[in-house]
Amino acid sequence: MIELTIDGRAFHVPPGVSVMDAARANGIDIPHLCYHPELSTPGGCRLCLVEVEGRADPVPSCQLPCAEGMAVRTQSEQLSAMRREIIDLFVSDHPLDCVICDKAGACLLQKYAYEYGVSETSYDKHIARSLYQDDNPFFVRDHQYCILCGRCVRVCEEVVGASAIEIVGRGFDSHVATPFDGPMIDSSCVFCGSCVQVCPTAALMPRSRLGQGREWDLERVETICGYCGVGCQIEYALRDGRILYAQSTPGAPVNGEFLCSKGRYGWDFATHPDRLARPLIRRDVAYRLGLTDEPWELPDESPLDTGEGVIEERFVPVDWDTALHVAADGLARTVQAHGPDAVMGLSSARCTNEENYLFQKFMRAGIGTNNLDHCARL
Amino acid sequence: MTNSIREIRDADCIFITGSNTAESHPVIGYEVVRAARRGANVIIVDPRRIPLVEHATLFLQIKPGSDIYVFLAIMHTIIREGWEDRPFIDRRTEGYDALAAVLEEYTPEHASLMSGVPVEQIEAAARIYALGKRVAGASIYADGASGTGERGHSTILYAMGITQRSNGTDMVMTLANLAMLCGQLGKPSTGVNPLRGQSNVQGACDVGCLVDVLPGYQRVTDAEKREAIARAWDVERLPGEVGLTIVEAMHAAAEGRVRAMYVMGENPMMSDPDTSHVERTLRGLDLLVVQDIFPSETAQLAHVILPAAASLEKDGTVTNTERRVQMIQPVIAAPGESRPDWQITGELAARFDARMGIERRPGYWDFASSSAIFDELARVTPIYRGMSYGRLAGAGLQWPCPDASHPGTPILHGETFSRGRGRFNPVIARDPAELPDDDYPLMLTTGRVLYHYHSGTMTRRSEPLDWREPGGAVEIHPDDAAAIDLRDGAPVVVASRRGRVRARAQISERVPPGTVFLAFHWREAPANMLTHDFALDPVAKIPEYKVCAVRLENPRAGLADRLRRSEGAAFRTSSR
Numbered sequence: 031m032i033e034l035t036i037d038g039r040a041f042h043v044p045p046g047v048s049v050m051d052a053a054r055a056n057g058i059d060i061p062h063l064c065y066h067p068e069l070s071t072p073g074g075c076r077l078c079l080v081e082v083e084g085r086a087d088p089v090p091s092c093q094l095p096c097a098e099g100m101a102v103r104t105q106s107e108q109l110s111a112m113r114r115e116i117i118d119l120f121v122s123d124h125p126l127d128c129v130i131c132d133k134a135g136a137c138l139l140q141k142y143a144y145e146y147g148v149s150e151t152s153y154d155k156h157i158a159r160s161l162y163q164d165d166n167p168f169f170v171r172d173h174q175y176c177i178l179c180g181r182c183v184r185v186c187e188e189v190v191g192a193s194a195i196e197i198v199g200r201g202f203d204s205h206v207a208t209p210f211d212g213p214m215i216d217s218s219c220v221f222c223g224s225c226v227q228v229c230p231t232a233a234l235m236p237r238s239r240l241g242q243g244r245e246w247d248l249e250r251v252e253t254i255c256g257y258c259g260v261g262c263q264i265e266y267a268l269r270d271g272r273i274l275y276a277q278s279t280p281g282a283p284v285n286g287e288f289l290c291s292k293g294r295y296g297w298d299f300a301t302h303p304d305r306l307a308r309p310l311i312r313r314d315v316a317y318r319l320g321l322t323d324e325p326w327e328l329p330d331e332s333p334l335d336t337g338e339g340v341i342e343e344r345f346v347p348v349d350w351d352t353a354l355h356v357a358a359d360g361l362a363r364t365v366q367a368h369g370p371d372a373v374m375g376l377s378s379a380r381c382t383n384e385e386n387y388l389f390q391k392f393m394r395a396g397i398g399t400n401n402l403d404h405c406a407r408l
Numbered sequence: 409m410t411n412s413i414r415e416i417r418d419a420d421c422i423f424i425t426g427s428n429t430a431e432s433h434p435v436i437g438y439e440v441v442r443a444a445r446r447g448a449n450v451i452i453v454d455p456r457r458i459p460l461v462e463h464a465t466l467f468l469q470i471k472p473g474s475d476i477y478v479f480l481a482i483m484h485t486i487i488r489e490g491w492e493d494r495p496f497i498d499r500r501t502e503g504y505d506a507l508a509a510v511l512e513e514y515t516p517e518h519a520s521l522m523s524g525v526p527v528e529q530i531e532a533a534a535r536i537y538a539l540g541k542r543v544a545g546a547s548i549y550a551d552g553a554s555g556t557g558e559r560g561h562s563t564i565l566y567a568m569g570i571t572q573r574s575n576g577t578d579m580v581m582t583l584a585n586l587a588m589l590c591g592q593l594g595k596p597s598t599g600v601n602p603l604r605g606q607s608n609v610q611g612a613c614d615v616g617c618l619v620d621v622l623p624g625y626q627r628v629t630d631a632e633k634r635e636a637i638a639r640a641w642d643v644e645r646l647p648g649e650v651g652l653t654i655v656e657a658m659h660a661a662a663e664g665r666v667r668a669m670y671v672m673g674e675n676p677m678m679s680d681p682d683t684s685h686v687e688r689t690l691r692g693l694d695l696l697v698v699q700d701i702f703p704s705e706t707a708q709l710a711h712v713i714l715p716a717a718a719s720l721e722k723d724g725t726v727t728n729t730e731r732r733v734q735m736i737q738p739v740i741a742a743p744g745e746s747r748p749d750w751q752i753t754g755e756l757a758a759r760f761d762a763r764m765g766i767e768r769r770p771g772y773w774d775f776a777s778s779s780a781i782f783d784e785l786a787r788v789t790p791i792y793r794g795m796s797y798g799r800l801a802g803a804g805l806q807w808p809c810p811d812a813s814h815p816g817t818p819i820l821h822g823e824t825f826s827r828g829r830g831r832f833n834p835v836i837a838r839d840p841a842e843l844p845d846d847d848y849p850l851m852l853t854t855g856r857v858l859y860h861y862h863s864g865t866m867t868r869r870s871e872p873l874d875w876r877e878p879g880g881a882v883e884i885h886p887d888d889a890a891a892i893d894l895r896d897g898a899p900v901v902v903a904s905r906r907g908r909v910r911a912r913a914q915i916s917e918r919v920p921p922g923t924v925f926l927a928f929h930w931r932e933a934p935a936n937m938l939t940h941d942f943a944l945d946p947v948a949k950i951p952e953y954k955v956c957a958v959r960l961e962n963p964r965a966g967l968a969d970r971l972r973r974s975e976g977a978a979f980r981t982s983s984r
């Protein structure tokens with residue numbers, strides 16, 4: 031263990047840890063833009079400068095390994111002035127239209143501009159990048175908000191392994207791009223949205239939330255992804271009971287800040303008009319029960335070939351009472367006539383533990399059979 | 409999984425087989441990418457050049473179904489070279505000699521012949537896995553190869569490519585043998601790790617939705633355990649014979665022995681093998697009750713459809729592939745009159761009882777909340793006993809968690825195996841049940857793509873996801889495509905002894921010559937029209953989805969050509 035002091039407090043850290051990480055682990059937040067705890071730290075923004083006793087110039091803390099006896103200061107007049115200067119420069123190239131920006135409230139540049147009191151740039155304002163890319167239904171890239179921190183490029187390469195984007199060009203020409211600036215779909219992008227998640231500004235935004243409300247308008251609920259067995263935790267942002275976008279949080283036990291495209295973007299199925307909203311009984315059954323007047327027979331057309339409207343054509347809506355009665359009565363008849371083993375129960379690997387538990391209890395203690403499966407095997 | 413997901417990033421060697429991790433379990437794929445970037449070796453054994461191959465150090469591209477030879481040859485090599493973990497074998501296992509004797513004949517040369525993988529690759533994989541070798545960087549483990557010990561930490565990841573086989577149980581035992589042989593178990597970043605498909609497939613098994621086990625894997629045939637649960641449920645007796653699996657039930661229904669099915673949130677029309685047979689069977693039932701969120705292909709054949717709430721609309725718990733029980737919360741309101749499945753099942757059970765004249769105490773089926781069901785579940789499920797909603801908030805708990813003060817179990821088999829010593833179960837190689845022949849000269853393997861999920865009922869109704877991957881494509885090697893003058897993107901017919909499917913050809917070197925790949929999410933190209941269910945694994949009763957014999961036809965080829973190609977075959981099709 032190495033001992034060092036940060037802002038006068040002594041800490042013990044394992045070797046190889048940066049001053050940035052040591053400070054954060056102990057609740058000291060050093061301003062940063064390009065640093066992200068899950069990614070490599072090539073540096074660049076220099077906002078994380080700290081003073082080290084015995085060194086003349088401030089050093090970027092995200093790139094500074096802790097050393098025995100090191101004494102670090104994260105706040106001082108000098109540091110504030112330098113940080114103000116850095117933010118001033120970033121802002122000279124960034125539209126300060128926070129009043130209409132969807133990211134307001136969650137933007138790191140805005141946060142530091144506020145903290146260091148930078149309301150406008152003292153340089154000539156010149157927004158070098160104007161490209162607006164909305165070539166896919168997942169996210170948009172609005173280059174004028176990009177501060178070239180490189181987080182998106184690093185997450186794509188280092189965590190996702192897709193390496194779909196890179197920073198190309200020099201000086202005012204430099205920007206984040208796919209090879210040859212082509213559309214995302216032609217790149218190796220897997221639309222996981224990890225780049226959107228780690229972007230500190232409004233340069234990368236989930237398409238679904240554009241113009242729909244700002245951070246403080248949104249309600250947030252955490253749950254577990256309903257797709258695969260990884261069990262990622264997802265935080266949904268909602269307004270008026272409608273999901274605007276999904277993200278994850280650093281504290282998610284399995285996935286941290288990362289999700290795949292299904293988890294991050296695949297939630298809109300829930301409000302699809304096809305959702306079943308009323309109990310239904312097939313027309314021939316309904317006729318037998320006297321619920322309809324027309325005799326009817328199930329057509330031969332395979333469900334694999336049916337088109338729209340098939341449900342209306344084949345079923346009639348009924349109340350819960352009727353539907354449950356028909357189901358319970360049918361099961362009881364089967365058990366009475368052919369025994370409990372004439373019933374098969376198929377439960378769901380997408381339902382909860384409680385639901386599966388109750389289902390098997392019904393099959394075993396109610397019906398009296400072990401004919402019970404789900405698609406674990408399939 | 410014996411181990412936890414977040415340990416993967418620290419592994420020294422990752423051995424992946426039968427899992428397209430980056431597409432089926434993307435966030436676990438990220439763990440593999442991170443490990444690889446830190447210098448871990450990644451070994452992939454698979455018929456397809458799956459996306460993670462780009463991050464692999466060793467890719468053993470096998471002919472479908474030949475992996476068993478490769479695994480046995482890897483173990484053969486390990487023993488031949490003395491790379492096995494002697495102290496572990498002596499202290500923790502039994503049956504080693506029998507294993508070694510069986511392995512003797514499975515040489516890398518033989519495996520190479522069967523699988524098409526060069527001998528050197530098999531031997532390299534053996535060395536790297538057994539000794540947990542890194543490509544670069546230092547192991548984080550003090551007992552690792554770069555620390556005080558000589559053996560790094562190696563982990564095995566596998567999925568349906570291993571289990572959906574007529575010898576799936578053998579395959580799983582083989583991987584367990586391999587891990588035990590090298591002592592790669594019971595430590596962080598090691599283990600034998602099945603990646604479970606659906607969000608709660610682990611939990612559905614844990615709570616007893618299987619033919620042979622009650623909640624917590626207590627056998628239905630074990631009279632003592634069965635009676636204990638019967639007492640907890642206030643019933644005189646519970647059925648003690650193993651029931652029918654879904655595929656068996658489909659056969660039984662075809663013969664009239666099964667007359668009614670209650671299906672909660674499943675779509676056997678899309679996910680079960682041999683779709684035409686399934687459809688005929690479902691149509692013949694006296695009663696089909698389907699409880700679902702969408703009018704699935706199966707629901708369209710139901711007598712009664714009960715509308716359910718989706719997971720985004722309810723509370724409860726789910727258990728992920730690393731045995732972590734986590735709570736879900738309602739995020740949005742359920743549409744219309746739909747209800748959570750537990751309420752529907754509870755109501756249905758109560759009405760069934762009333763109809764049968766059975767009386768129950770209050771609260772038997774009508775639970776006040778999911779939390780109340782969980783409390784009962786925890787009482788009868790030993791591995792969940794120490795859990796409650798109060799304890800699960802936050803990061804959840806990994807089972808086994810036997811009592812209220814137990815912290816949960818991130819790594820299984822730490823000091824001992826559940827049965828004391830780990831037993832080697834020697835396995836001999838068996839080929840897939842259906843191999844290519846003159847009429848059906850190619851091998852079909854099925855699976856998933858990144859943007860869709862299982863039978864597609866959800867993802868195909870997600871706009872962004874369906875935009876990215878709107879239709880089914882069949883991957884075909886350029887050589888096989890050339891043989892029937894097929895162009896990339898052109899329609900192609902894939903035919904097996906069961907049926908025919910039309911899809912778009914995607915000519916790609918992802919698959920080796922002689923193998924075609926089709927995902928099973930697409931209703932317009934239902935892969936399971938082609939697969940078969942006549943060779944279930946004898947123990948796990950899992951159909952052999954991963955391997956069957958097919959033929960390609962180019963519908964745009966000249967008519968004469970087509971007739972010539974399909975003549976003999978058509979005759980044999982009907983004789984099955």
Ligand code: SF4
Pocket residue numbers: 182185186190192193194195218219220221222223224225226
């Ligand atoms: S969405 Fe994912 S794959 Fe695509 S650029 Fe962003 S991080 Fe890379």
Ligand code: SF4
Pocket residue numbers: 175176177178179180181182183206225228229230231233234
């Ligand atoms: S798009 Fe966002 S994450 Fe990427 S470089 Fe620009 S500001 Fe940074």
Ligand code: SF4
Pocket residue numbers: 255256257258259260261262285289290291292293294433434435436
């Ligand atoms: S976000 Fe992706 S990887 Fe995570 S649980 Fe959902 S589907 Fe699986």
Ligand code: FES
Pocket residue numbers: 061062063064065072073074075076077078079090091092093
């Ligand atoms: S945060 Fe350290 S240089 Fe950007």
